[in-house]
Amino acid sequence: MGLREGGPASRSSGQTRTDGTGHMIGDDLINNLPENSGVYLFRDKEKEILYVGKAKNLKDRVRSYFKGGRKNSKTERLLGKIDDVSYILTRNETEAFLLENNLIKEHQPKYNIVLKDDKTYISLKLTLKHQFPALSITRRIQDDGALYFGPYPHAREVRDVLKLLQSVYPLRRCTDAVFGRRTKPCLLHPIGKCSAPCAGMIDESAYRVMVDELVDFLSGKDEKLLKGLEEGIEKAAESWNFEEAQSRKERYLAIKRLVERQRVHQHLGKNRDAWGFLIEEGRVTIALLSFRRGVLISKRIFREPSVPNLDEALSSFLYQYYSARPVPDEIVLSEEIADISLLQHYLKERRKEPVRVLGPHDTRAADLVRLAVENLHEVESPATLDQSFKRMLHLREPPRRIEVYDISHTHGSNPSGIMVVFQDFKPKKDGYRVFHIREAGTEDDVGMMREVLTRRLTDEKIAPLPELIILDGGKGQIAAVSGVLKTLGMQLDIIGIAKGERRRRMEDMIYLPLRKNPLMLPRSSPVFKEIVKMRDEAHRFAITSHKRWKRRDDLGSSLEAIQGVGKKRAVALLKHFSSLEAITEAGVEGISALSGFNRKVAEEVVKALKNSV
Structure with missing residues (x-):
């Protein structure tokens, strides 16, 4: 890319001056910077990267931070921590834009907006980098070269569509590890659900035709896909290749049925993403409205900390978002963003087609801009939500750290x-955290909650203490934890969420200490919705953790049964490899290298696992 790295321009030497806010800045901090395009990195005394930014002129950009004038509190904190500035020169602004975002993803600086994985929604993942790509469902978006479609708000609908797509396009469903060692077709091949590339039953070019059609469909290019299939049917028939013509016709009819089924609730239109940005002191709130074929299919809200440079932050956020997701026909923004041409160029390269980016003053985007901004104002920001929690739940102080507790077991095990x-x-x-119950009886939910909170609150390694504790339970759990707090001499706010009694036994109710009846919060209130969302996340984590430990127990039992292994070696295998697939891939050499293993035992393990596949 023609990049050149510059050393730090330290503020420890040269004359110092103030930036108008009391910060002492060394002249060399700015004067040693070149007047070229590139990326600058602010670092603290420990050389940790605090902030990454791009610039057409590095010297001018960095100087702008230290000019006098009013700055938000987060920028003030950043300026107070900067100890030096390093930079990387680029040939042009486009390179600087790409490098800036790659460095943000790599280092995740505290003062940049970093798009976190969002596991709330479900997406479809197509592993394009593999010779024979696979289509699967995921909740984790990664920058791994795969193509992601979504996110979609309704998991059941996505799973139904996936089943139909798998019947039309029989791509492999196995993992890369299983695919790599399989030589015979699996059971899905005889019933037409897998084309068996592992066994050479389909060549790469024919497989890629299916993949390309699938990409067109999932990208919303129904008409292009159907037209291409029609043309393929005609060409195959003209060439007397009736088997290929019949195969394409079956795909054509299946896709047409699927498209018509989807359009029961949709009218034709463009694929658009409308972005609304709300900038408040201390925070940036972002709303995304996703329209596919002209219909709103999902709304997502992102809450991010405030940033020193808003233009850079917003373009960087959009870059991160679209780096692993399909790019729509149009993107609508409620705020003007500097260097929008750089973002547009990147999006065009990603999509392989032109992308229209419309700003807030474009009359064609006015309705969508207004809708995106309206959705932002419906969201209660954390700055006001914590005050609502304090007021409606009668808390001592607004909660910033909240801990939610749940108990999980399977019939007592x-x-x-x-x-x-x-x-x-x-x-x-x-x-x-997961706390495995040591003392309380498995039939005693209240006793188990008491044990968990006692261990948590007396463990100095877990810090800091929360402002609010939410229990999955009612009066009994609250009384038990209140007793723990009293014994420890702590004053922390507690609430419980549980199903009501009698006529309200199917409704979630909020319980407070020293209060006989539940607190009647409006079901539509942001506070109630937030509590339910937190409790549901606790449920999800409890179920996931329990399944993981049960699976480890089952795996441990399977490994213990292998000749020469036993419990101690089984634990060592699971601790090092975590799954049977990983153990199998390690082979005799990898297993025998572990402490306590020899080649003979390793051979027994590999033999047993291969026979079980």
């Missing part, structure tokens, strides 16, 4: 308590 954490109403997944 493998009992555990889980903790999920929300920071500023966003999941903080590195804070999630």
Whole structure:
């Protein structure tokens, strides 16, 4: 790319001056920077990257941060931490744009907007980089060269469509690991659900034809796909290749039925994404309305911290979003973004076709801009939501850190308590914990909750303490945890969410300490919806964790049964490899390299696992 890296322009030498806000800035910090296009990196004293930005003129851009004038609080904090600036020169602005976003994804600086994985919605993933791509469902979007379609709000509908697509396009369904070692067709091949590329039953070019048609369909190019299939039928018939003509005709009819079924609720129109941006002190809230064939199919809200440079942040956010997702025909923005031509060029390269980006002053986009902004104002921002929590739940202070607890077991086996954490109403997944029950009886849900909270609140490694604890349970659980807090001399707010009694036994009710009856919150209130959402996330994590541990137990039992393994070696295998597929892939050499294993035992393991596949 013709990049050239520059060393730090330290502020520790040269004369110092203030930027008008009290920050002392060394002249060399700016004067040593070139007047070229490139990317600049602000670092702290520990050399951690605080912020990454791009510039047409590096010196002018960096100088703008240290001029006098009013700045938001986050920019103030950033300026107070900058110890040096390093830079990377690029040949042009386009290279700077791409490099900036690659560095943001790699380093995830604190003061940049970084698009996090969103596992709320379901997407379809097509592994295009593989010689024989596979289509599957995922909730994790990664920058791995695959093509992602979605996200879609309704999982059941997506699964139904996937089944139909798999019957029309029999792509492989196995994992890359299984595909790599399979030499015979699986059971799906005889019933027409897999084309068996693993066994050479279809060549790469014929397989790619199916993949290309599938991409057209999922990208909303129904007419192009159907027209191409019609032309293919005619060509095959003219060439007397009636088997190919019949195959294409079956695909044509199946796709036509699928398209007509979808259009029961849709009218023809363009694929558009409408973005609304709301900039408030301390936070940026972003709304995305996704229209496919002219119909709104989903709404998503992103809450991000405020940033020093809004133009850079918004273009970077859009780059991150579309780097692993299909690009629509049109993108509508509620805010003007500087260097929009760079983003448009990138989107065109991604889509292989021109993409129209419309700003807020374009009359063609006025209705969609207004709709996107209206959706933003319907969302209560965390800055006001925490105050609503405090007021409606009678809390001591607005909650910034919230911990939610749930108990999970299967008919009394493998009992555990889980903790999920929300920071500023966003999941903080590195804070999630699982507590395996040690003392309480498995029939005693209240006792198990008491044990979990006692262990959490006395564990100094888990910090900080929350402003609010939400329990999956009612009066009994609240009383138990209140007792724990009293014993420990702590004052923390607690609420419980559980099904009501008698006529309200199917409704979620909110319980507070020292209150006989549940708190009657409006079902439509943001506070109630947020509590339910948090409880549901706790349920999801509890189920996932429980399944994971049960699977490990089952795997452990299978491994223990292998001659020469036993419990200790089974645990070592699972700790190192985590799955049977990984153990099989490691082979004799990989297994025998583990502490406590020899070649003979490794051969027994590989033999047993291969026989079980």
